[in-house]
Amino acid sequence: MKSSSTLRTLRDQSAPDGKLASLAIVLLAQVAAMGVWFSSTTAVALIKRTQAIASGDEAMLTGAVQLGFVIGTVVSATLALPDRYDLRRIFAASALMAALSTGALAVLPPTGPLVILLRLITGICMAGVYPVGIRLVATWAKADLGLLIGLLVAALTLGSASPHLVGGLQDLDWRWVYLAAAMLAVASGAAIGFAQIGPNIKRAARVDFTKVTQAWRDPAVRLANLGYLGHMWELYAMWAWLGLFLQYTLQLHGVVDFHEKAEMLTFAVIAFGAAGAWAGGMLADRLGRTLVTMGAMALSATCAAVIGWLPAAPLALVVGVAFVWGFSVIADSAQFSAAVAELADPTSVGTLLTAQTCAGFLLTLASIRLVPVIVVHLGWQGGMGVLAIGPALGCVAMWRLRQHPASLRMASGKR
Numbered sequence: 001m002k003s004s005s006t007l008r009t010l011r012d013q014s015a016p017d018g019k020l021a022s023l024a025i026v027l028l029a030q031v032a033a034m035g036v037w038f039s040s041t042t043a044v045a046l047i048k049r050t051q052a053i054a055s056g057d058e059a060m061l062t063g064a065v066q067l068g069f070v071i072g073t074v075v076s077a078t079l080a081l082p083d084r085y086d087l088r089r090i091f092a093a094s095a096l097m098a099a100l101s102t103g104a105l106a107v108l109p110p111t112g113p114l115v116i117l118l119r120l121i122t123g124i125c126m127a128g129v130y131p132v133g134i135r136l137v138a139t140w141a142k143a144d145l146g147l148l149i150g151l152l153v154a155a156l157t158l159g160s161a162s163p164h165l166v167g168g169l170q171d172l173d174w175r176w177v178y179l180a181a182a183m184l185a186v187a188s189g190a191a192i193g194f195a196q197i198g199p200n201i202k203r204a205a206r207v208d209f210t211k212v213t214q215a216w217r218d219p220a221v222r223l224a225n226l227g228y229l230g231h232m233w234e235l236y237a238m239w240a241w242l243g244l245f246l247q248y249t250l251q252l253h254g255v256v257d258f259h260e261k262a263e264m265l266t267f268a269v270i271a272f273g274a275a276g277a278w279a280g281g282m283l284a285d286r287l288g289r290t291l292v293t294m295g296a297m298a299l300s301a302t303c304a305a306v307i308g309w310l311p312a313a314p315l316a317l318v319v320g321v322a323f324v325w326g327f328s329v330i331a332d333s334a335q336f337s338a339a340v341a342e343l344a345d346p347t348s349v350g351t352l353l354t355a356q357t358c359a360g361f362l363l364t365l366a367s368i369r370l371v372p373v374i375v376v377h378l379g380w381q382g383g384m385g386v387l388a389i390g391p392a393l394g395c396v397a398m399w400r401l402r403q404h405p406a407s408l409r410m411a412s413g414k415r
Contacts (some may be wrong), residue, residue, distance in 0.1 A: 025195040030133040032188035036102040039181040057111040067122020073358030082350025094128025095189035103182030106175040131354040139198030148279020149334035154274035161270035164174040202346040220406035228336035230394020235365040245323035273330035280331035288414035290402035296332035297391035308384035
């Protein structure tokens with residue numbers, strides 16, 4: 001029912017020839033390419049079954065990708081690469097390079113300086129995949145921008161959940177995780193060449209370093225970015241630490257095999273967010289971006305503030321709040337990108353989308369590291385509660401954006 005409704009919505013936009021086929025290719029290519037991002041998290045879950053990994057090495061394996069992504073987005077945004085060159089070539093080159101750096105991990109020891117360097121390179125390459133994929137779908141948008149980007153975010157959400165699913169499986173060699181991710185990235189790089197670029201694109205003729213400063217100088221774009229930062233403060237820290245929180249909760253209730261069951265439950269909660277991303281996109285196009293983002297952030301902030309107090313409560317209540325949180329924490333994500341795409345100078349959209357993701361992922365490096373520190377001193381009440389600060393402030397930013405005259409350019413005037 002959901003898929004037929006989505007297809008009907010896309011068809012109702014009087015799509016130019018090639019729109020549905022191109023969007024399908026971009027979506028599948030994005031899903032396939034993003035596997036290299038999550039491959040280390042998945043591999044580490046398998047490696048830890050047979051050998052010890054120092055906590056510092058584990059953190060570096062996952063953190064190097066995010067750090068590389070930040071570096072890559074800084075370079076890409078500064079040089080305005082998505083606004084000056086063929087998006088498909090950037091995507092393909094980045095995916096293929098990421099495939100090489102990921103495939104090489106299958107013949108190396110699980111940790112070490114070279115492994116960290118390869119993960120850093122993979123993150124840099126992802127700067128040419130994720131924001132570029134968003135820009136590609138935006139070129140086809142016609143009153144359905146929120147839905148299109150929402151579908152990409154839904155795919156990212158499923159990718160983020162996959163390590164927890166694999167963590168509950170048995171007898172899988174970690175090397176195959178890297179090899180499979182590399183092969184999918186190769187397929188992604190090859191497939192993207194068959195997609196067309198939509199009519200909604202204007203290219204920048206040259207590098208203009210003032211373009212990227214629009215992210216802060218333009219009041220409307222600045223407010224959209226501040227809302228996004230509030231959202232990102234919560235999102236990745238929630239995804240990173242929910243599994244450990246659920247392990248603690250299940251163990252407290254005396255659940256047998258609490259580790260495996262917590263992994264599967266975490267997968268289900270995060271994967272449920274894919275439905276949130278889809279629903280958020282559909283509603284934002286119809287009701288307005290600011291309304292949907294404020295509603296989603298208010299709900300997710302409430303869940304963050306409450307769930308840390310619930311480990312001793314009935315399990316049904318804890319699980320219910322977790323699923324509501326998993327749905328709402330990602331429901332607004334795509335709409336900040338859609339807002340920037342609608343508010344920015346048409347020749348700067350790719351650059352500003354890249355700058356937005358750069359700032360957001362840079363912030364996640366802080367919030368992810370902060371949660372366990374607070375848990376040690378204040379327990380899960382403080383550790384989860386601190387995440388509510390981001391979406392609460394994000395609601396303020398989106399309310400102010402709703403009052404700005406430029407907000408009428410969003411969602412066909414529905415703001």
